[in-house]
Amino acid sequence: xxxxxxxxxxxxxxxxxxxxxxxxxxxxxxxxxxxxxxxxxxxxxxxxxxxxxxxxxxxxxxxxxx
Numbered sequence: 001x002x003x004x005x006x007x008x009x010x011x012x013x014x015x016x017x018x019x020x021x022x023x024x025x026x027x028x029x030x031x032x033x034x035x036x037x038x039x040x041x042x043x044x045x046x047x048x049x050x051x052x053x054x055x056x057x058x059x060x061x062x063x064x065x066x
Contacts, residue, residue: 014028014032018031
């Protein structure tokens, strides 16, 4: 006979997860900023995506006019 089992474990926080990987607090914070989209690299990537999107839409409009 099959028995239902409910497994419950606490979800680790980002700090707990970082500690389990052996990351320093500074490194954990910098990675969190990148992941959450608040870091310098994330901002640069966002700007690049916006520029690329604007460039593609401009080319589409120009091609439609021709």
